[in-house]
Amino acid sequence: MKSAPKTSRPLALAVAALVGLPLALSGCGSSTAASSSEAVTELSVMDYYNNEPDKSFIGDALSKCGTQLGVTVKRETVPGKSLISKVLQQSSSKTLPDVLMLDNPDLQQIAATGALAPLADFKVSTENFAEGVLSAGTYKDKVYGLAPTVNTIALFYNKDILAAAGVTPPTTWEELKAASAKLTAGDQYGLAFNANPTYEGTWQFLPVMWSNGGDEKKIDTKETEQALQLWTDLVKSGSVSSSALNWTQADVKDQFLAGKAAMMVNGPWQIPALDKQPTLQYGVVKIPVREAGQTSVAPLGGEVWTVPQTGNKARQAKAAEMVACLNSDENQLAMATARNTIPSKTTLSDKFASDNPKLATFTELIKTARARTGQLGEEWPAQATKIYTAIQTSLTGNASPADALKQAQGQ
Amino acid sequence: MTLATDIPQSEGHAAGKAARANGTGAEQPPPKRRRSRQRRERLFQWLFLVPAVVYMTLFFGYPVVKNVVMSFQEYTTSTFFTGEAPWVGFTNYVTVLSSSLFSTSLVNTVLFTLGSIIGQFVIGLALAIFFQRKFPLNGILRSLLLLPWLLPLIVSSAVWRWILDKDSGALNRFLGDLGIIETGVPWLTSTSLALIAVVGVNIWIGIPFNLTILYGGLQEIPDELYEAGSLDGATGWKSFRHITWPMLRPVVSVVLVLGVVYTLKVLDIILGLTNGGPANSTQTIATQSYNLSFHEFKFGEGAALGNVLVIISLVFAVLYLRASRRAVDE
Missing domain, CATH: 3.40.190.10 (Periplasmic binding protein-like II)
Known part of the structure; x- marks a missing residue:
């Protein structure tokens, strides 16, 4: 079997040439070549909240954080089913967005590919989060994603x-x-x-x-x-x-x-x-x-926000600030109330449960909720x-x- | 190859000999000009092939080669980022073919294909013969029958899923009102009925295709044959047996082989109706391959199973080519 790749070298060359074409074409759209010393004025974001009212709730939170950080947000929403194929496609053409949302059970799968940056690199705080939430966002002892709000059944x-x-x-x-x-x-x-x-x-x-x-x-x-x-x-x-x-x-x-x-x-x-x-x-x-x-x-259900390895440290640092901003106490409470989800910080549970009695049972459950990918x-x-x-x-x-x-x- | 040997070898030799015997031969054009013209002609011949060749390599060659290569690799989500896909030989094929699910999927694929093809073909042919007669609204009815073909498959499967629902589905309500059944029939949730239900929906979708092609074939049969036949006493079943069927055979083989290839790869209808369930009773090779690649992210194994399906389709394509060649020879 070892000789097989050798004999197919001309074929492989032809295939490589054919693969190269679309890759080269899609590569034109990437802006990662910009030098990292420049001030970051724009962040690209991708998520799967493509239906109202979630689309606007998340959009509002993103633009609010954008204003706070002094960047404009270029957001793309894709249907939930095609998010992973889109992410895989972008990771092979090196055109991943600056901030990427993932469904929590997919995080480890994507982190394992090496496409995501550990949030500790950018000093994003992971304090007060429920244990299950952190375990969903962790791959090999490093936290790669944080969910502002979560859910369960x-x-x-x-x-x-x-x-x-x-x-x-x-x-x-x-x-x-x-x-x-x-x-x-x-x-x-x-x-x-x-x-x-x-x-x-x-x-x-x-x-x-x-x-x-x-x-x-x-x-x-x-x-x-x-x-x-x-x-x-x-x-x-x-x-x-x-x-x-x-x-x-x-x-x-x-x-x-x-x-x-x-x-x-x-x-x-x-x-x-x-x-x-x-x-x-x-x-x-x-x-x-x-x-x-x-x-x-x-x-535990819900979506985590991550910082992909785009190669531009300045933009990545800004993206990490965006993830931190989305996870601020104030934003967690606002998004959770608007979207009928639960804030992922246990320090917010009591206040949230008393303000939203309908969600009290869910809030209680999140404290002990378990991530599907935890083990x-x-x-x-x-x-x-x-x-x-x-x-x-x-x-x-x-x-x-x-x-x-x-x-x-x-x- | 075929371009270079336009002239049979022996004739070429004879021509060469003759030319040598005649010396330079004043009646022939100078060899240099002739050769360059020939070369230019050949270049143009090749140039005309370029668009087709480029199209074929980009849209057929590349995916097929890529899929074959992928089936011999450990191709996972990481491959997309790192580009590394270790060569694993036949491991993917062994894993996929020895899995206990493979035999289930294979049997389901065969039953699904056979059932769908027989149903579609028989009903399609019967309708095609029916529409041969001249009666009012013939054209309108025939175009209405095309509707299933025009609907997006996802839409039809969603509607059928609702019709076939056990508790509040239209079909069970209808049968219940007629007094045929007393409790809801679990069309899509019983392991013994689900495959039959899925085949039924696929027959409904396939009838327009069979009807249209077979109707076209029937129109091609000259009326004189039927007139002559009726003089000899061949009417009804006899005229079908001895005139329609033999004349229709080439069209029939096209319909059947295309039908088999289309049915083998059916994915959306099954995913929309049952997702392969209950308990894998509607899992086919196509749906299993899709699950492996896009739900479990085992792209190598998914590709290996996909190739198995391609090979099965190829067998039918070859059978078809041989059958049609024999028909020409006869």
């Missing part, structure tokens, strides 16, 4: 339906099963969650898995099996529609809004949609744990695939929870 319940059935919000798995069964009648299911074959399905399963002591590194354990048994029982008994296998979190919200599910597992980003329907009275509690006394561990780093995507495969295998009845997990772990 909890149990939403329809107050009217629960009151009519005489059910109180469940706190343990037994109560959850009993409540869901009691709330299932006719067209209405007791509970809705999403168990689809994407990372979203894994994300919604993590609270029960983690709260029961399950671990993503090795999923064929007793703890994870019990959690999967709960999900399987809920679907098999008919308390959760088997459509959960194909629902997205938005579908789950629609079921809840339409009164077809009395409770749902979902996140605070659905609150604006829920509030649009004034007749809907809902409450939010933590996702139940197996036994009273266990801590409900929620997965596995770049290995997370492969393991997350195994987890949703096991969920699907068990929920369709193709194998028992124990066998499903064993099969998936061995894959």
